[in-house]
Amino acid sequence: MAAPYDVxxxxxGPAGLSAALVLGRARRRVAVVDAGAxxxxxxxxxxxxxxxxxxxxxxxxxxGRAEAAGYGxxxxxxxVEHIAPGFLVxxxxxxxxxxxxxxxxxxxxxxxxxxxxxxxxxxxxxxxxPYCHGYEVRDRPLGVLGSHPGAVxxxxxxxxxxxxxxxxxxxxxPTGGERERLAARxxxxxxxxxxxxxxxxxxxxxxxxxxxxVEPRSAVFVVxxxxxxxxxxxxxxCARDADGWVVVDASGRTSVPGVWAVGNVADRRAQVxxxxxxxxxxxIAVDHDLLDEEIGRAVAAHREPERLQRL
Numbered sequence: 001m002a003a004p005y006d007v008x009x010x011x012x013g014p015a016g017l018s019a020a021l022v023l024g025r026a027r028r029r030v031a032v033v034d035a036g037a038x039x040x041x042x043x044x045x046x047x048x049x050x051x052x053x054x055x056x057x058x059x060x061x062x063x064g065r066a067e068a069a070g071y072g073x074x075x076x077x078x079x080v081e082h083i084a085p086g087f088l089v090x091x092x093x094x095x096x097x098x099x100x101x102x103x104x105x106x107x108x109x110x111x112x113x114x115x116x117x118x119x120x121x122x123x124x125x126x127x128x129x130p131y132c133h134g135y136e137v138r139d140r141p142l143g144v145l146g147s148h149p150g151a152v153x154x155x156x157x158x159x160x161x162x163x164x165x166x167x168x169x170x171x172x173x174p175t176g177g178e179r180e181r182l183a184a185r186x187x188x189x190x191x192x193x194x195x196x197x198x199x200x201x202x203x204x205x206x207x208x209x210x211x212x213x214v215e216p217r218s219a220v221f222v223v224x225x226x227x228x229x230x231x232x233x234x235x236x237x238c239a240r241d242a243d244g245w246v247v248v249d250a251s252g253r254t255s256v257p258g259v260w261a262v263g264n265v266a267d268r269r270a271q272v273x274x275x276x277x278x279x280x281x282x283x284i285a286v287d288h289d290l291l292d293e294e295i296g297r298a299v300a301a302h303r304e305p306e307r308l309q310r311l
Contacts, residue, residue: 005031006100007286008089010080010232011105013038014272015263018279019103019286021218026093028289032068033089035079039107039264040272042123047132049273055203060272080106083232087258100293101258101286104233105279110224113147113170117204118222125204125219126197132156132271133219134161140218143207145194146172148223155187158221166215168207170194192217201291226268233261240280251285252278260286 007023009016011032012073023030031065040046040057047053052060065075079092087099110128112118118126142162144155146169152272155167160262165175171301174182174189182189182235197220199205206214230238230246241246245266248254262282263275 001100002263003029004031004087004100006099006290007031007101007103008033008087008097009103009105010083011060011107011263011265012036012065013074013105013263013275014064014156015107015270015275015279015282016103016105016203017061017068017285018276019105019262020068020073020279021064021071022280022283023287024031024068024073024216026283027072028287028290030068031070031074032065032098033078033091036077039110040123043132043138044123047135047274048271049073057272077180079171080232083236085146100290102232102260103252103279103282103286104230104259104261104265104282105263106229106232106265108268109227109229109269111227112224113145113222115137115145115147115170115194117199118133118145118220121197121199121204121220124211126204127219127221128224129156129271130161130221134158137219138162140164140215142166143168143215143217143220145207145220145222146170148172148225150234152178152182154221154223156181156185159185166190166207166216166217167195168209226264228265228268230261230265233259233265250281252282253285258289 006028009020009032016032020030020032045255046055068110069248081092082090087102089097138161142149142158143166167187167189170193195208195210198208198214206216208214222244233246236256241247246261248261248266253262254261260282262278264270
């Protein structure tokens with residue numbers, strides 16, 4: 001088999017590419033395996049990323065790949081099927097990559113409520129993060145779908161960006177305390193199940209309730225159910241917390257020696273700039289881990305002649 005890579009990075013998003021850039025500059029042999037399905041692909045622009053505010057997600061990744069390639073990093077467009085003990089990374093086409101270390105940056109999957117119009121408008125005017133998209137829809141009529149326990153908090157937060165926020169309980173019945181907080185914050189509650197989102201051309205027009213009434217809204221926020229794309233980590237036996245997410249330390253190191261996990265696969269709250277920082281920190285930790293191994297071997301080789309002389 002071919003010589004192993006120092007590091008195989010699974011996932012070519014901001015976390016994976018940031019790690020690849022640092023490791024490439026450290027003169028490590030690195031491969032990034034990317035399936036080409038970034039979580040934020042539906043979004044037109046990145047927001048809140050210092051020096052990259054307003055850039056398209058695709059442009060950020062294209063720039064990142066080019067920068068990493070300048071330091072010898074290989075990008076392989078493929079899907080990882082499994083990772084066997086010894087860090088044999090099996091790809092969908094049957095090929096296998098050998099690695100000394102593995103860094104997982106495969107992100108998460110957003111499971112959206114089964115309401116007609118939500119998936120179609122996702123990333124356009126059906127949004128998730130107020131810090132990512134709130135400014136762009138400021139002072140407009142906004143709605144929040146009550147399909148997740150975090151929806152009430154989202155509605156309370158969104159009042160910072162608009163005076164006209166409507167909470168649609170849908171399948172989530174607010175408690176008395178939550179109703180009081182929403183009222184105190186000036187958030188109106190529109191009772192009844194949501195039937196669908198109504199669009200006019202390529203623009204959201206409103207939220208239709210089960211009785212047929214349409215509440216005009218320019219944008220709707222929803223809290224998706226976030227599922228980490230961590231199948232290989234599960235197969236490797238990485239420890240998980242009570243919520244089912246892989247446990248990592250500050251550098252992204254998992255419970256399995258030689259395996260790191262960064263970005264949304266390990267932290268559902270990580271934004272693009274956060275994920276990139278996690279990738280950078282993990283890369284430095286991985287490089288030090290490799291260095292410790294290499295120094296140990298060098299010391300052992302240095303001592304061997306002296307041991308033979310004493311025999």
